[in-house]
Amino acid sequence: MALRWSARGPVVDMAAESGPLLGMTDDPELYREILLDHGQHPRGDGLLDPCDLATEGSNADTGDVVRLTVRLAEGQIAEMGFTAEGSAVLRASCSLMTEALTGQSTVEAAAKADQFMALLRGESDDDNWDGLGDAVALRGIRQFPARVRCAILPWRTFARLIAQ
């Protein structure tokens, strides 16, 4: 991975990579495929009715809006459904989140949401993506600080829902 300095700090030299934005870092082709797949064919697309939990989250700056519904069964997340108004990054992140968190207990899922947000914000020391499944494909978004909040929005919305 070619790191260099730009006016905005260290960046991966995207010019050398074949898949800008949706797929970069160690294995650009793989990540690009995952993100394109989730961005264009999102899992969990559509709201659940009936559902046990429902909420909405938005970013005023980007205009992104996420609506999230959750079905619970014995303290576990049985199913998640969402609608996303926004970019491919937002849709892919929603889709990857529903994959990563479905089947988890609410406590585990909230911890994973926190783990993901810390990783994207660069607040994690060990860069540990274990347990987040294909959501690791979003790691490259960190090179685009303006887009981190798009990727984080669904996870932040979910974490706030569980905290309530």
Next chain:
Amino acid sequence: MILDKDSLVSQWDVAQVRAEFPILGQTVNGHPLVYLDNAATSQKPRAVIERLDRYYRTENANIHRGVHALSQEATAAYEAARESVARFIGAPEARSCIFTRNATEAINLVAATWGREHIGAGDEILVSEMEHHANIVPWQMLAEQVGATVTVIPINDRGELDLDALPALLTSRTKLLALCHVSNSLGTINPVEQIIPLAKAKGITVLIDGAQSTAHFPVNVATLGCDFFVFSGHKVCGPTGIGVLWGKPDLLNAMPPYQGGGDMIDRVSFAGTTFRQIPERFEAGTPHIAGAIGLGAAAEYLMGLDQQALAAYEHELLTYATEQLQAIDGLQIYGEAAHKVSVISFTLAGIHPNDIGTMLDVDGIAIRTGHHCTMPLWARFGLEGSTRASFAFYNTLAEVDALTASLRKVQKLLG
């Protein structure tokens, strides 16, 4: 004006102009910077950067009332900048140019002072559907406070004002028309020369938001016949944090002060305080001295350019970019006014503007995405926002090609 466009375009030495803007020489993400976000802020020529440097190195002092040499020098430079700014917008008197933080603050100043005195319950403030939030929200806040209403001039599908609807909107209750000279999102040049007399004939005060026009063509407030004109320094090659409110002198002097503090007073006692006349009346506290001086340098720089050749060149950029963008399948341009500046808003079918913006950035191309602070405008088109490329006189036809090539790449990947 007889314009031989081809010869004027060839007269515009863009390489020579670009050499005056140091930032344009750098690479971003491994590519030469292609800066097409000029409607958000312009880049700065050497003349402005060096003037700021010289001020801080050799002239820095607080202005007014200082008896020492540096203070007098700084005061002279600050007031000379006001003279430059006055010539830049054709203001007959420099004192009628008030330095503010930006166009937004200038509009808020008028709303908080003139507006509070002259607009009351049941009155109407007329704006247009294409206004920047800065020319909507201050009037909504005022309307809320005094019980007035904000009325709106609609636009047509091409992004032009619906002039047929205008006469009925200029009612006996309309106290103010607040209108942008040029739309920041669409590039539309509004026919203010035609509109202002209609409003004035009905005794309506007129404020023109010149934040976008001043970057593209010379304006003359005296000829326009408006009452207030505002613009921001950073969009006309000047520093950030400095803007201008121009107003008719009698109107400004009759307005209550905006902020209280030093410099704006005549005499202060606990029994009561009297206020100075313009411009100090509206410049409380130590102003952005360097910013004003930098703006003066920017005004001088722009006035020193060949305006006809500049206009012809920007028109060429607009025409070429419009043709090239329209050739991309699924690309829809918003804003097709007969008269517009070199600003192009567009959507690309199925691809979110933020994804476009990020992927263009990877190619070193700076454009803007989102609502561009004109949410009501985009609601009218049933959109959340757009991707906007805005060109300045230092952009090149090759940069248009870089933009369209990068957009085709985005489309291949995400479309």
